[in-house]
Amino acid sequence: HSALTQPRSVSGSPGQSVTVSCTGTSSDVGxxxxxxxxxxxxxxxxxxxxxxxxxxxxxxxxxxSGSKSGNTTSLTISGLQPDDEADYYCCSxxxxxxxxxxxxxxxxx
Amino acid sequence: xxxxxxxxxxxxxxxxxxxxxxxxxxxxxxxxxMHWVRQAPGKGLEWVAGIWNDGTHKNYADSAKGxxxxxxxxxxxxxxxxxxxxxxxxxxxxxxxxxxYCSDGSCYSGAYWNYWGQGTLVTVSS
Numbered sequence: 001h002s003a004l005t006q007p008r009s010v011s012g013s014p015g016q017s018v019t020v021s022c023t024g025t026s027s028d029v030g031x032x033x034x035x036x037x038x039x040x041x042x043x044x045x046x047x048x049x050x051x052x053x054x055x056x057x058x059x060x061x062x063x064x065s066g067s068k069s070g071n072t073t074s075l076t077i078s079g080l081q082p083d084d085e086a087d088y089y090c091c092s093x094x095x096x097x098x099x100x101x102x103x104x105x106x107x108x109x
Numbered sequence: 110x111x112x113x114x115x116x117x118x119x120x121x122x123x124x125x126x127x128x129x130x131x132x133x134x135x136x137x138x139x140x141x142x143m144h145w146v147r148q149a150p151g152k153g154l155e156w157v158a159g160i161w162n163d164g165t166h167k168n169y170a171d172s173a174k175g176x177x178x179x180x181x182x183x184x185x186x187x188x189x190x191x192x193x194x195x196x197x198x199x200x201x202x203x204x205x206x207x208x209x210y211c212s213d214g215s216c217y218s219g220a221y222w223n224y225w226g227q228g229t230l231v232t233v234s235s
Contacts, residue, residue, distance in 0.1 A: 001171075003153070036220040038154070045204060045225040046146075046154060052219050089154050093218045096168045098144075098156040 001028060001094045004101035011107040017078040022090030022101045023071060030071035034093035037066060037075045041086045049088075050075060082108050111136050111224045113205050118229030123196055129229055131188040131205030136224075139163070139183040142208030142216040145190050147201035148228075157203070158190065162211035172198075195233045202228040 004024040012018040020037075022029065029035060035053045038046035048057050050066040053073060063079045073092070077084055085108040090101035117129040131143070145157040158169045158179040167179050178191040188205050207224040209217040 032218070034219040036222070038222075040154075045227055046206075046222075047225075048221070048223040051221045057221075057223050087153075091154070091156070091220045093220060097170060098159070098220055100146075100154045100156060103153040 001097060001099040004029065004090055004092060004099055006088075006090060006101040006104045008102075009105045009107060011109055012077075012080045013109045014080055014082065016080050017076060018080060018106060020075045020077075020088050020090075020104045020106065022073045022075070022092075024073075024092055024099070025071055028092040028094040028099050029068065029073050029090075031095070032093045033068070035066065035068060035073045036091045037064075038089045038091060039084075039086045040089065046089065077106065080108055084108060111207065113207065113224055113226035115203060115205055115226045115229035118203065118231045120232045120234060121195055122235055123233055125195055126191070126193045127195060127231060129190040129192070129203055129205075129231070131190075131226060133186045133188065133205075133207070136207070138181075138186040140210055140212070142211055143179075143181060143188045144206045144208050144222060145179060145188075146204045146206055146222075146225075147199075147231075148204070149198075149201040152201075155201075159208060160188070161216050166216075192231070195231075197233050200231060200233050202230050204228045 037050040040046045112134045144159040160179045206222040
């Protein structure tokens, strides 16, 4: 399975909303509702932000939301805050394996 | 507080082997699937391997098939990754991550990986 396709970077001002897209195929994103999103700050381990396309783990602000349409899934961050500046990776189940996205750097202007 | 502590990384020559360990604590290790994820320097995340709670099912990324072997010792609360025929492309920070809770002989397939270790660095260089 090839890596899922994400934009290299997106940016927004504090308080704005940004959306990160993640495109796969019918063998991964489109075939299962098992998409997760991870946030990674420099030098830190990844942190789970969204799982099963739309669900948030306990402690993750509701400013973070996920969606899916066909082979593309998206992460939306509303009310952008300085600490949201990080790399974000999507991840999809692909039938006995998992595939990550290429990663997107979110910059808070 | 759930803890995952990786160890075993280091600098090794191409073609050699290495075994990584991930010591788990503060949760019932034997009831969770576990995964290895790696990140090459300056690059993105790559899933490497996963293993069910009882070790009966093991899955690998294409890059790991035939060279890497994932295993676990539930009596020691420890996850392992045996890596053989290492090449420069295997240079990365290797993370272990707690997978989903398993019950009734199966593990949920979603990537509910909410606990990660800090990683152990593997450098393959001559």
